[in-house]
Amino acid sequence: MSEPLIELKNVGFEVDGTQILQDISFVVNKGEVVTFSGPSGSGKSTLLKLIGTILTPTSGEILYKGTNLKELNPIEYRKEVSYFFQNAALFDETVEDNLSFPAHIREKEFEKERALKLMEQVQIPESYLTKKVKDLSGGEKQRIAFVRNLMYQPDVLLLDEVTSSLDQENREIIGKLINEMIEEEKITVLSITHNQAEIEKASRMIEIRAGKMEEDK
Amino acid sequence: MTSSLEINNWSLLFSVTLLIVAMLVDYKEKLGLGNDIFVAGIRAVIQLFIIGYVLRYILEIDNDLITFAMVLFIVFNASYNAHKRSEGINRSFTISATAIGTGTALSLIVLVFSGAIDWTPAQIVPITGMIASNAMTAIGITYRSLNSKFSDQRQQVLEKLALGADKKQASMSIVRESIKTGMAPSIDRTKTVGLVSLPGMMAGLIFAGVDPVEAIRYQIVVMFMLISVTSIASFIASYMAYKEYYNDRNQLTV
Structure with missing residues (x-):
């Protein structure tokens, strides 16, 4: 359990002279489930984007399995570390286009069985595979986007307030799936959430305030 | 006459x-x-x-070298104007010059070798002007389409990158749509030719006293040439330009 997977060393991020994050250091071990808390605007989301290589730190370094992210191929890294956006968007035409995209870009066969199983877990019927993206509700889109991120069995899930814009019912459905993934696939999770109950298995909570680490418990 | x-x-x-x-x-x-x-x-x-x-x-x-210099001059001007319409895409002059230059060269080669036109300045210079100006317009539309789509579909592109897509995989749908947008006007023009407008080439020949039945032969060649050059130019410009929306860390910079 104590194998370090992600390590941040004095990470900072600055935009146009404004320090968004400074001096953030922590280690996440394989299989750990970490939640980030703090007021909005504190830099949590930026921190997760840095780990997801959506942004690059302006100071310090982030290591993945002991190698600096700057030396890793971002495309290969993102195939293992899956970033999930707060307001996820679907693309192309149908639900299947979205669910098969991860396999398509890896030049692999689309695992329809896995897609159907995950869809069932988020209460999306099989007939939705051919449904047009534009005909889906907000909650359905978010659930399908979540299934899309799980299609390629990532090692790490980075969740940026994934349920904050959803109603109670959708929140529970996605929360349940996250917990099942933690249980069944031993996935490492770093999650920003205002709803601690969403992640029952959280082993750690890191608090970020005004761009600095306040607490790690 | x-x-x-x-x-x-x-x-x-x-x-x-x-x-x-x-x-x-x-x-x-x-x-x-x-x-x-x-x-x-x-x-x-x-x-x-x-x-x-x-x-x-x-x-x-009637000197080959001077005719060629005129062709280059036209291509340079068209590229410069396309570059000005790129709304800030990096390397847009190089991209425009490559797209317009290749489109013009290929079209001229086909036209001269097929015997449709002769390598004389009276034919080469006006035809080059037609080709380059149409390529320039097509590229301008293609750039505008790339810019607006990368901005409208920013979240979708970010999603694709986060799922492990490379620049090309993340941009492919935008690239295709932009090529289509760049080509659309020349296809539409070809569909309505003769019904709505009598285009310049044909009108000029009829003015000069050429039999309209002969004049339309030139116009047919010109219309096909314009579809070809706008497709080549939009294709090259789109494929070269999409990379400019990313940095070397495969991150979207718009």
């Missing part, structure tokens, strides 16, 4: 009344276009007189 093709200085001067009509409309409706119309009129007169004399010189000396 030739007498009808001469416009004497008086006729030219009287044609200015046409501009005055436009200026009256502007004055009455307070459109604020008076200066633009005046400047556009003056520029057109000066530019066309200069190019008229330059073309006369090029046609008279």
